[in-house]
Every structure is written in C-alpha cells, then in structure tokens.
Amino acid sequence: MKYALLICDDESRSPSNEVLAADPEHDAFLEELGRRSEVLGKARLRPVADSTTVKVRAGETLVSDGPFAETKDVVGGVIIIECAHLDDAIAIAESHPYARWGGVEIRPVWE
Amino acid sequence: MPDQDPVRVAVDAAYRDEWGQVVATLIGITGDWDLAEDCAQEAFAAALTAWPRDGVPRRPGAWLTTAARNRATDRLRREATGAAKLRQLAVLARDPEEPPLEEIPDERLRLIFTCCHPALPFPARVALTLRTLTGLSTAEIAQAFLTVEPTMAKRLVRAKRKIKEAGIPYRVPPAELLPERLNGVLAVLYLIFNEGYDEDDDRRALAAEATRLARFLVRLMPYDAEPRGLLALMLLHEARRGGRTQDGVLVPLEEQDRSRWDRELIDEGVEVLEGALAMRRPGPYQVQAAIAACHATAPNMESTDWVDIAVLYAELARLAPSPVVDLNRAVAVAMADGIAAGLALVDELASSGRLDGYHLLPATRADLLRRDGRVEEARAAYQEALVLVPTEAERLYLSARLREL
Structure with missing residues (x-):
C-alpha cells in the first residue's frame, strides 16, 4: 500500500530543520519510518505565509496569497511511503514529533 | 409458528452458528468482502436443497465453507483479475462431500478485529460486525437501529470500501496493539447489547447476538480477562430484564420483583465473573460486572x-x-453513607456542567430529595428530568413519582 502522510500543525512552533535534525524524537521517527516502510518521497513545506494559490474560474486565472483553505492546522510536510498496511502507517504517524502537538493525516495514494 | 422441519432447523442453526466463520474464512482466502458475503449466502441457499436430499452433513460448518469456497472459485474463474486469488483457493479446494478432518482455524477473530478497526467510523464498526459476524440482514440491522435500509446499506458499502482502499489489515493485532484494539471490540459488543436492552423484539435480538459474540470472544481469547468481564456483565443485566418494566413502565430497583430475575443466568454470570477476577487483570468491564453481581445476588434493596x-x-x-x-x-x-453525602456529590456534578442535558442527573437528584422528604425541591427536579427524558418507560415512571409526591 502507498500512503501520503500529511504532517500538520498550526505553525505556532515551526522548529528549524537544524532543530528537527537534533531532536531525538525525530531520530526515532526516522528509524520507525525506515523499519516499517520504503520512503518514495518526502518534502518539508515552507509556512503557509509563503504559499500561493491558483484557481481558474470561467477561463480566468485567479492568483491569491495564502493556502487553499483557511484552517487552524495546515500541511507542513508530505511523506510518501510504501508499507504493508494501515497499521504500519499508523505506527509511523504516531512516532512523528508533530503528532504530539499537531496531527498526521494518512491518505492512501490513488493508484 | 416455528418451523419444525428438522432440515430447516439444522440450516437455521448452522446459519446462526456458522455464518460468521464461513464469511471470515472466505474473506481470509479472497480478500473480497462482498464476494465472501455473496458466496456464503449462496452456500446456505445450496444447503436448503442439498441437505433434504443428502442428509445433514456431519460437520455443517465444513460443508458450508467448502460450498462457499467452490462458488468463489467459480466466480473468480470468470474474472481475469481473479487469477492470483484462484491459486490461493486451489490450495484449499476440497470436495464438499469430504470435509477436511483437521479443525478449520477460526478466522472470526481476524474478522471482528478488522470490523472494529479504529479507522472506521463507530456506527460502521457496529453495522459491519453485525452483518459479517452474525449474519443479520442489512434490513434487520437498519430496523434495529431505527433507520432505513438504504442508509444502512450505504454505511456498510462505505466501510467495506475503506477497508480495501485504506489498506486496513485483516488480522488479529500484534501484542503491542492488542489491549487497545480489544477495548474497541468490547465497546462495539457492549453498544450492540445496550441497543438491545429494550422491550422491543427487533431490538432484543441485538442483545442476544451481542451475548453470543461475547461468548465466542471468551472462547477465542481465553487468556484475556476483560472479554469474560463483558460476558458476565451482559449475563447479569440480561438476568434482571424480567423485573425491569411492568406494563411498559420502568420499575425502580427497590420495587423490582426479584423472583422474576433469572437465577440460572445470575449464577452463570457470577461464575464467569469469578473466572475473570481470578486472572488478576482488572478492567472496567469486570468492575461493572462486579457491581451488577452485587445487585443481582442481594435478596433485597x-x-x-x-x-x-x-x-x-x-x-x-x-x-x-x-x-x-x-x-x-x-x-x-447516598445508600451507604446517607442521603446528604450522596446529594453533595450530585450537586458537585451538577455545578461542573459535565452532565448538562442528561435526564438521569435531575432524576437522581429528585429521587434523593424525595427520600430526604424535601418535597418541593424534589418536584422541581422531577419536572426538570421530565423535559429531558428519552424513553417512554422512564417518562411514565417519572410522572408517576411526581404525582405521588
């Protein structure tokens, strides 16, 4: 099964990449990730303040500042994994540091 | 009138006892929930024509599983995508007249844990458990949950689709997940039981199904205490159903005719509870069963x-x-230390706001105030409870109490 793990929070913490790299919990997460899955791709996303949303309506392109939907929690990272089943994806998600203050949404990849 | 034809009785008994096992085995082999249900259904239909002709097989479960498996093979043979599943089936294929001698492993445990997976919405877990494990029809489940068949059918279709598309594993969870997942299964069974703790016959069937599922869980998980605790709790509740209402009016515990309680069920409930407590692994169902046992074994209030x-x-x-x-x-x-001590706790709860809108909060307050002779306050509390009360039996009871003041 392929899943996208959407790493979400409200951006109130936004630890830098260096801080994350030095975090033992993040290390434990990477270990769990490697043990339970094959990583097909991953990306940490810049804050939504840097995002741009594009919509085309009636042939007209609308470019706006900010995320697609205004919500408290936003996607801050995406990891695409291949693993045996949902329980493995859940185990990986629960070990991600963001799960403790934000949340991880597990979305099966449409194949 | 009950059908007395012995073959019909045997098919009905097999349906009750074997449906879940046949479906569970077929899902295990094919991974296809709809196919499993359809083939199980067809196997029971086949039994209705074959058994009168050939006699009831020595092991109906094995006969039905084999018949269902053969139907699955036929269907998959017609589909190009069925090739891989067919190979699995071939390994297990046998002649229906010669059921395998070795015990068929009980796949129902895998089925129930999958039905009760936390990634499914709770109402879907309940519906799926009933449909796949007990064989209640979608129409029957809809009726028991006071909804219409298309709504229930949609709920089941969505749940099965999610199991497939989200990759929910068909398995008994490993040890580290087991306690948490078992709690989920027990919660589903207890909800089904409580839905059936009713005077309405359609809904009462749910309580019987829940008790049967709890029994089989105890058999399949003999080293866990909480399934036993839940079974004991169900038996001890069921034992006292007889005294609970009179002509549709709720009868309070102190006025219940205890001779109408079912002694055999109480004895069995207490025995199951003792078995659970002996394992020395306490849990909430065992404690609730212990409370129920205190009531069930007391001669009076x-x-x-x-x-x-x-x-x-x-x-x-x-x-x-x-x-x-x-x-x-x-x-x-209030009963142990005096009304004042009990009322203080009730008032504390009321001011916390945690039970706002729950009719038993003012109803309990009213009852304690009445016992304390505080008539005016009791009247106000009964009136408050009557605004919130959800069932007719309780409404009639509360109105009667209010009139007696």
Missing part, C-alpha cells in the same frame, strides 16, 4: 452491600473516568 458498590464505582471512575460513573457512585454513597 436493604441487604445490598452499598459500601462495596460505592468502592467499586470509585474503582471504575479510576479505570474509566466518566461523569455517568460519578453519578452512579453518588447514588451508592
């Missing part, structure tokens, strides 16, 4: 051990905190 019950409610509040448990503890404390 006065000789009930309220001190014990108050202690058990405190233990329950520790294991599974909930304001409803606190309310029940307040009643036990």
Whole structure:
C-alpha cells in the first residue's frame, strides 16, 4: 500500500530543520519510518505565509496569497511511503514529533 | 409458528452458528468482502436443497465453507483479475462431500478485529460486525437501529470500501496493539447489547447476538480477562430484564420483583465473573460486572452491600473516568453513607456542567430529595428530568413519582 502522510500543525512552533535534525524524537521517527516502510518521497513545506494559490474560474486565472483553505492546522510536510498496511502507517504517524502537538493525516495514494 | 422441519432447523442453526466463520474464512482466502458475503449466502441457499436430499452433513460448518469456497472459485474463474486469488483457493479446494478432518482455524477473530478497526467510523464498526459476524440482514440491522435500509446499506458499502482502499489489515493485532484494539471490540459488543436492552423484539435480538459474540470472544481469547468481564456483565443485566418494566413502565430497583430475575443466568454470570477476577487483570468491564453481581445476588434493596458498590464505582471512575460513573457512585454513597453525602456529590456534578442535558442527573437528584422528604425541591427536579427524558418507560415512571409526591 502507498500512503501520503500529511504532517500538520498550526505553525505556532515551526522548529528549524537544524532543530528537527537534533531532536531525538525525530531520530526515532526516522528509524520507525525506515523499519516499517520504503520512503518514495518526502518534502518539508515552507509556512503557509509563503504559499500561493491558483484557481481558474470561467477561463480566468485567479492568483491569491495564502493556502487553499483557511484552517487552524495546515500541511507542513508530505511523506510518501510504501508499507504493508494501515497499521504500519499508523505506527509511523504516531512516532512523528508533530503528532504530539499537531496531527498526521494518512491518505492512501490513488493508484 | 416455528418451523419444525428438522432440515430447516439444522440450516437455521448452522446459519446462526456458522455464518460468521464461513464469511471470515472466505474473506481470509479472497480478500473480497462482498464476494465472501455473496458466496456464503449462496452456500446456505445450496444447503436448503442439498441437505433434504443428502442428509445433514456431519460437520455443517465444513460443508458450508467448502460450498462457499467452490462458488468463489467459480466466480473468480470468470474474472481475469481473479487469477492470483484462484491459486490461493486451489490450495484449499476440497470436495464438499469430504470435509477436511483437521479443525478449520477460526478466522472470526481476524474478522471482528478488522470490523472494529479504529479507522472506521463507530456506527460502521457496529453495522459491519453485525452483518459479517452474525449474519443479520442489512434490513434487520437498519430496523434495529431505527433507520432505513438504504442508509444502512450505504454505511456498510462505505466501510467495506475503506477497508480495501485504506489498506486496513485483516488480522488479529500484534501484542503491542492488542489491549487497545480489544477495548474497541468490547465497546462495539457492549453498544450492540445496550441497543438491545429494550422491550422491543427487533431490538432484543441485538442483545442476544451481542451475548453470543461475547461468548465466542471468551472462547477465542481465553487468556484475556476483560472479554469474560463483558460476558458476565451482559449475563447479569440480561438476568434482571424480567423485573425491569411492568406494563411498559420502568420499575425502580427497590420495587423490582426479584423472583422474576433469572437465577440460572445470575449464577452463570457470577461464575464467569469469578473466572475473570481470578486472572488478576482488572478492567472496567469486570468492575461493572462486579457491581451488577452485587445487585443481582442481594435478596433485597436493604441487604445490598452499598459500601462495596460505592468502592467499586470509585474503582471504575479510576479505570474509566466518566461523569455517568460519578453519578452512579453518588447514588451508592447516598445508600451507604446517607442521603446528604450522596446529594453533595450530585450537586458537585451538577455545578461542573459535565452532565448538562442528561435526564438521569435531575432524576437522581429528585429521587434523593424525595427520600430526604424535601418535597418541593424534589418536584422541581422531577419536572426538570421530565423535559429531558428519552424513553417512554422512564417518562411514565417519572410522572408517576411526581404525582405521588
């Protein structure tokens, strides 16, 4: 099964990449990730303040500042994994540091 | 009129006892929930024509599983995508006349854990458990949950689709997940039981199904205490159903005719509970069953051990905190230590706001005030409870109490 793990929070913490790299919990997460899955791709996303949303309506392109939907929690990272089943994806998600203050949404990849 | 034809009786018994096992085995082999259900259905239909002709097989479950498997093979043979599944089936294919001698492994445990997976919405877990494990029809489940068949059918279709598309594994969870997942299964069974704790016949069937599922869980998980605790709790509730209402009106515990309680069920419930407690792994269902046992074995209200019950409610509040448990503890404390002590706890709960809108909060308050002779306050509390009361039996009871003041 392929899943996208959407790493979400409200951006109130936004630890830098260096801080994350030095975090033992993040290390434990990477270990769990490697043990339970094959990583097909991953990306940490810049804050939504840097995002741009594009919509085309009636042939007209609308470019706006900010995320697609205004919500408290936003996607801050995406990891695409291949693993045996949902329980493995859940185990990986629960070990991600963001799960403790934000949340991880597990979305099966449409194949 | 019950059907007395012995073959029909055998098919009905097999349906009750074997449906879940046939479906569970077919899902295990094919991974296809709809195919499994359809083929199980066809196998039972085939039994209705084959058994009168050939006699009831020695092992109906094995006959039905084989028949269902053969139907699955036929269907998959017609589909190009069925090739891989067919190979799995071939390994297990056998002649229906010669059921395998070795015991068929019980796949129902995998099925029930999958049906109760936390990634499914709770109502879907309940519906899926009933449909796949007990064989109740979608129409019957809809009726029992007071909804219409298309709504229930949609719920089942969505749940099965999610199992497939989200990759929910068909398995008994590994040890590290088991306690948490088992709690989920027990919660589904207890909800089904409570839905059936009713005077309506359609809904009563749910209580019987829930008890049967609890029995089989105890058999398949003999080293876990909480399934036994849940079974004991169900038996002890069921035993006292007879005295619970009179002509559609709720009868309070102190006025119940205890000779109408089912002694055999009480004895069995107490025995199952003792088996659970002997494992020395306490849990909320065992504590609730212990409370039910205190009531069920007391000859009357006065000789009930309220001190014990108050202690058990405190233990329950520790294991599974909930304001409803606190309310029940307040009643036990009122009986054990005096009305004032109980009322103080009820008032504390009321001011916390945690039970706002729950009819038993003012109803309990009203009852304690009435016992204390505080008529005016009791009247106001009964009136408050009547605004919130959800069932007719309880409404009739509360109105009668109000009139008696």
